[in-house]
Amino acid sequence: MLADLPMAVELLAACLAAGIPWAESVEAVAGALGGPLGEDLEKVSAQIRLGADSADAWRKLLESPETASLARAATRATRSGASLAPILNRLARDQRRTARAAAEARARSAAIQAVAPLGLCFLPAFFFLGIVPSIAGIAQSITLP
Numbered sequence: 001m002l003a004d005l006p007m008a009v010e011l012l013a014a015c016l017a018a019g020i021p022w023a024e025s026v027e028a029v030a031g032a033l034g035g036p037l038g039e040d041l042e043k044v045s046a047q048i049r050l051g052a053d054s055a056d057a058w059r060k061l062l063e064s065p066e067t068a069s070l071a072r073a074a075t076r077a078t079r080s081g082a083s084l085a086p087i088l089n090r091l092a093r094d095q096r097r098t099a100r101a102a103a104e105a106r107a108r109s110a111a112i113q114a115v116a117p118l119g120l121c122f123l124p125a126f127f128f129l130g131i132v133p134s135i136a137g138i139a140q141s142i143t144l145p
Contacts, residue, residue, distance in 0.1 A: 001035070001036050001037045001066050004037045004038075005037060005066060005070065006092045006096045007033070008029050008041065009089075009091050009092040009095060010089070010092040011028075011029045011032060012088050013085045013086075013089045013092065015028055016084050016085045016088070017085045022084070023048040026045040027045040027049075029041055030042040030044075030045055040060065040061055044060075044061065054078040054079065055079075058074050062075075069091055069094075069095075070088075073091055
């Protein structure tokens with residue numbers, strides 16, 4: 001869901017900038033996305049089409065930390081009548097930045113976790129191919145009285 005959210009927000013902004021009504025925009029984006037986020041947006045769209053209050057329609061998405069910012073922005077904009085497209089563009093940019101930071105953190109973590117198996121493979125090889133022959137050579141050259 002976290003990976004689909006920036007695209008969903010950008011698609012919503014594009015639909016709204018093109019002049020498509022809010023309920024139809026949400027429905028179109030839900031159909032284009034699919035998956036869990038698409039299903040949640042489809043439910044929101046159905047509630048809006050049936051005449052539910054915007055806050056009630058977006059309430060389920062407010063519970064999820066990933067979609068809470070989208071739900072808050074949508075609820076605020078529909079209550080105030082403000083243009084939602086610029087808010088959604090900013091939100092998409094923020095979501096992409098957050099996703100990029102999380103991906104970089106996972107990549108750094110993977111690099112750190114890759115060191116342990118490499119150490120477990122190279123340390124015994126170094127010991128048996130480097131240290132043991134050196135000690136054996138030194139032991140042969142030492143003469144005992």
